[in-house]
Amino acid sequence: MKTVQDYLNGGACDIAPLLSLVLGKSNTQLYAQNDYALGDKQQQQLENFIQQREQGVPFAYLSGKKGFYHLDFKVTKDTLIPRPETELLIDITLDLLNKNQKYQVLDLGTGSGIIAVTLADINPRWKVSATDFSQAAINVAKINATTNINFTQGSWFGAVTDQAFDLIVSNPPYIEESDPYLDDLTHEPQTALVSGKDGLDDIRIIIKNAPKHLNKNGYLLLEHGYNQQQKIVKLLNKAFHNIKNFKDYNNNDRAILAQIK
Ligand SMILES: C[S@@+](CC[C@H](N)C(=O)[O-])C[C@H]1O[C@@H](n2cnc3c(N)ncnc32)[C@H](O)[C@@H]1O
Numbered sequence: 001m002k003t004v005q006d007y008l009n010g011g012a013c014d015i016a017p018l019l020s021l022v023l024g025k026s027n028t029q030l031y032a033q034n035d036y037a038l039g040d041k042q043q044q045q046l047e048n049f050i051q052q053r054e055q056g057v058p059f060a061y062l063s064g065k066k067g068f069y070h071l072d073f074k075v076t077k078d079t080l081i082p083r084p085e086t087e088l089l090i091d092i093t094l095d096l097l098n099k100n101q102k103y104q105v106l107d108l109g110t111g112s113g114i115i116a117v118t119l120a121d122i123n124p125r126w127k128v129s130a131t132d133f134s135q136a137a138i139n140v141a142k143i144n145a146t147t148n149i150n151f152t153q154g155s156w157f158g159a160v161t162d163q164a165f166d167l168i169v170s171n172p173p174y175i176e177e178s179d180p181y182l183d184d185l186t187h188e189p190q191t192a193l194v195s196g197k198d199g200l201d202d203i204r205i206i207i208k209n210a211p212k213h214l215n216k217n218g219y220l221l222l223e224h225g226y227n228q229q230q231k232i233v234k235l236l237n238k239a240f241h242n243i244k245n246f247k248d249y250n251n252n253d254r255a256i257l258a259q260i261k
Contacts, residue, residue: 004030018062022049068114069087071117071121071144073112079192085248085254092246093105097126097167104164105127106128106167107131108170109170110151111137112137113140113142116141116149117145117146121146128150133153166214166215169221171223172206173192173202174202176195198231206220214260222256223254226252226253233245240258242257
């Protein structure tokens with residue numbers, strides 16, 4: 001029989017959080033009760049998790065949740081794991097729009113729902129809609145919703161054909177199909193990550209069709225790859241103005257905001 005300390009000494013990847021997960025104990029309890037001997041079932045589950053982490057399965061898929069902004073989100077293998085960079089889209093939106101006014105906001109490609117759910121939770125007066133072409137992802141986002149959000153399934157604007165919004169926000173797939181970084185992301189849905197040769201296939205579709213779905217003076221806010229800013233500005237120039245670029249916490253170009261002309 002192995003104790004908590006035996007496992008901690010073993011040094012497996014994420015061993016302390018994995019022990020916390022299996023035993024339902026906080027980090028402090030774990031170290032305070034390090035002579036606790038695991039039962040057979042607990043040991044079996046822990047060994048299984050250790051093996052999965054060794055194979056690269058992200059911790060969030062084992063715990064089934066991930067924190068984003070001020071909320072915890074359920075995640076499954078049908079949803080991208082929320083990234084801290086995406087919190088930038090929330091900050092930009094909160095700086096842009098007045099909390100007390102009523103706005104129609106659309107989150108395109110909502111995944112686990114982080115953008116739509118966070119914005120709706122902070123701004124109960126806003127009417128928030130969210131789409132994804134993955135029904136499985138929408139089902140997870142619905143569980144994560146803390147307020148009323150209008151979820152619809154479909155490819156980009158196909159999910160909201162006759163509707164218009166004051167803000168369209170999206171963290172679309174934007175990785176180039178040949179990017180070697182994808183080798184580290186094999187456990188997440190590739191359709192949430194990859195977007196053609198230059199990573200811009202989906203962004204092109206969104207920029208081309210957004211004007212039909214924006215109210216007067218409406219905004220489009222996109223997350224993008226660190227090296228895509230200039231190309232996206234060119235795509236926006238025809239129909240948009242007041243284009244603003246934003247860097248993430250690592251000082252990489254990461255988001256772009258534009259207002260319809
Ligand atoms: C990068 S993930 C972002 C998920 C979530 N918004 C987030 O920030 O964690 C892109 C999302 O776009 C969705 N998606 C991909 N292609 C789509 C399409 N053609 N129409 C609608 N959604 C799409 C994926 O299913 C995925 O949920």
